[in-house]
Amino acid sequence: SQQGEEDPQALSIQEGENATMNCSYKTSINNLQWYRQNSGRGLVHLILIRSNEREKHSGRLRVTLDTSKKSSSLLITASRAADTASYFCATDASQAGTALIFGKGTTLSVSS
């Protein structure tokens, strides 16, 4: 079953604009991760935020986490055509182990 639900399902922007994707989840978590997938290929890990963190930055990426609302957002600033991909949030599924529960993803299209 899906834990995270990303919003919007699809997003189209111009190069240079910012892109914001949201993720909601259902149960308590230890951490939340964001991944990128290009054209049905493997997933690339972008950033991990722990449940006791509220915000995290990595280059042009900014992630926020609100555990009271069970939601997270991923902001990509100054988007580039190369950012065109699907973005997934993933939460830990168990007390131990590496199993992740993924949302259905947001498809981002950046046009030049």
Added chain:
Amino acid sequence: KAGVTQTPRYLIKTRGQQVTLSCSPISGHRSVSWYQQTPGQGLQFLFEYFSETQRNKGNFPGRFSGRQFSNSRSEMNVSTLELGDSALYLCASSLIQESYNEQFFGPGTRLTVL
């Protein structure tokens, strides 16, 4: 450092057949997880292996099985294939068996069942 490799990359089978997919983790990684990705269900966790032991299993029928070898390489097997098994199968490895550890994904094996 070589990434996660999966073989084969593409596979076409017919209903009723069985298939074996292989995953070689990054050198030194002992945890391997498998995921199924379909347009309808998205990414779903299949199972996880650590030090040759299955530690977690997702909600899939017994037709889906796997194993891990002493060199951490992992295989998954699907028997009696059904049309709905058509999917991208992704393998991920991580250094330790904790969810907060970054997982590195392979390129996937695209299975088509006819």
